[in-house]
Amino acid sequence: MQGLVLTEIVGGVGVITLNRPKALNALNLAMVRELRDVLEAWRHDARVHAVMLQGSARTLPDGTSAARHFCAGGDIRFMHEAAITADLTLDDFFTEEYALDHVIHVYPKPLIAWLEGIVMGGGMGLAQGATLRVATDGIKMAMPETRIGLFPDVAGGYFLSRLQGATGEYLGVVGQAFGVDDALHWGLADVRVPAEARQVWLQGLQARPVTSGDEAVARARALAADGVEPAPQFSLHQAAIDRHFGLPSVADIVHSLQGDGSDWAQATLAHLAGNSPLMMAVTLRQIREARALPLAEVFRLERNLVRQCFAVRKGAAGETVEGVRALAVDKDHQPRWQPATLDDVTSEQVQAYFEPPWPAHAHPLRDLLDPA
Numbered sequence: 001m002q003g004l005v006l007t008e009i010v011g012g013v014g015v016i017t018l019n020r021p022k023a024l025n026a027l028n029l030a031m032v033r034e035l036r037d038v039l040e041a042w043r044h045d046a047r048v049h050a051v052m053l054q055g056s057a058r059t060l061p062d063g064t065s066a067a068r069h070f071c072a073g074g075d076i077r078f079m080h081e082a083a084i085t086a087d088l089t090l091d092d093f094f095t096e097e098y099a100l101d102h103v104i105h106v107y108p109k110p111l112i113a114w115l116e117g118i119v120m121g122g123g124m125g126l127a128q129g130a131t132l133r134v135a136t137d138g139i140k141m142a143m144p145e146t147r148i149g150l151f152p153d154v155a156g157g158y159f160l161s162r163l164q165g166a167t168g169e170y171l172g173v174v175g176q177a178f179g180v181d182d183a184l185h186w187g188l189a190d191v192r193v194p195a196e197a198r199q200v201w202l203q204g205l206q207a208r209p210v211t212s213g214d215e216a217v218a219r220a221r222a223l224a225a226d227g228v229e230p231a232p233q234f235s236l237h238q239a240a241i242d243r244h245f246g247l248p249s250v251a252d253i254v255h256s257l258q259g260d261g262s263d264w265a266q267a268t269l270a271h272l273a274g275n276s277p278l279m280m281a282v283t284l285r286q287i288r289e290a291r292a293l294p295l296a297e298v299f300r301l302e303r304n305l306v307r308q309c310f311a312v313r314k315g316a317a318g319e320t321v322e323g324v325r326a327l328a329v330d331k332d333h334q335p336r337w338q339p340a341t342l343d344d345v346t347s348e349q350v351q352a353y354f355e356p357p358w359p360a361h362a363h364p365l366r367d368l369l370d371p372a
Contacts, residue, residue: 005034011205014048021058024072050216073121105129110213125154135189144175146275149323157290166245296368
């Protein structure tokens with residue numbers, strides 16, 4: 001029986017494969033721990049000049065492979081069950097996932113994230129700290145947490161807040177999914193490659209191993225697709241994104257969008273209507289606070305926030321638990337948000353999520369350091 005994380009060294013590159021294809025390679029605690037162990041083992045391994053991180057594909061009954069996905073995020077069913085049963089491993093999951101993502105951001109060897117299919121939530125946390133983010137045409141990226149009563153964590157506050165204009169607010173509050181052209185435009189991917197490039201890359205490593213991390217990155221970049229005319233879908237609306245999502249509150253944003261008769265604005269309003277009003281307000285503040293914070297502080301802020309997501313209202317009453325129930329457990333897509341509308345969200349309700357649950361000396365991520 002194969003493990004949840006597969007590893008091999010191919011031509012000087014350590015290849016890590018997330019191996020929960022039926023769950024779209026969503027992360028659970030065992031995977032997080034295995035990934036951390038592998039990265040620590042390869043940190044000083046002279047055979048490994050760079051690391052490649054990819055997702056696996058499900059094998060179909062006829063022996064062929066289904067579409068390959070990088071990682072759909074964290075295991076939200078586990079989060080739901082753990083919160084309902086007061087399973088303390090829920091705390092372990094978030095602490096260790098954030099610590100893993102921090103390792104990727106500061107890893108001493110180049111790390112190449114090979115992005116195919118769905119790259120969302122926890123998958124973005126793995127990808128955005130990578131040295132090189134290689135994307136294929138079929139990617140579907142998003143930080144869709146407000147749809148499940150959460151916020152864009154895994155350093156989402158860090159990488160979203162540093163995008164141009166109000167793009168971070170837009171992607172975090174709305175949770176909009178987007179493709180490769182928008183990812184390249186916004187700097188959430190570095191290079192676009194054709195679908196067959198992954199196999200070409202691996203065969204090339206076998207035939208001619210790399211002798212340094214820089215060589216591995218250069219050869220991955222050289223796989224870039226030529227002559228492809230970009231076709232962004234959402235970044236075309238950058239001026240409107242900045243105008244609306246630069247406003248002080250989510251209520252202001254919605255009011256402004258309501259006065260914009262464009263198809264994009266109306267589609268954005270329709271998407272916002274399904275999100276948690278409270279967590280959209282929390283997300284807006286999170287991204288704006290994170291803009292002024294270094295990486296380690298962002299991880300600590302988000303660890304505080306996620307603890308409060310399961311502590312402000314416990315068990316089934318929690319906003320995140322209700323969001324996951326509606327989307328993935330009962331699948332009725334009718335979340336009963338509390339409060340139900342933006343007009344009912346108070347500053348006190350938002351502030352409750354930003355109250356530190358631990359003193360600084362006891363914070364579970366107190367030992368994280370910023371990149372040198």
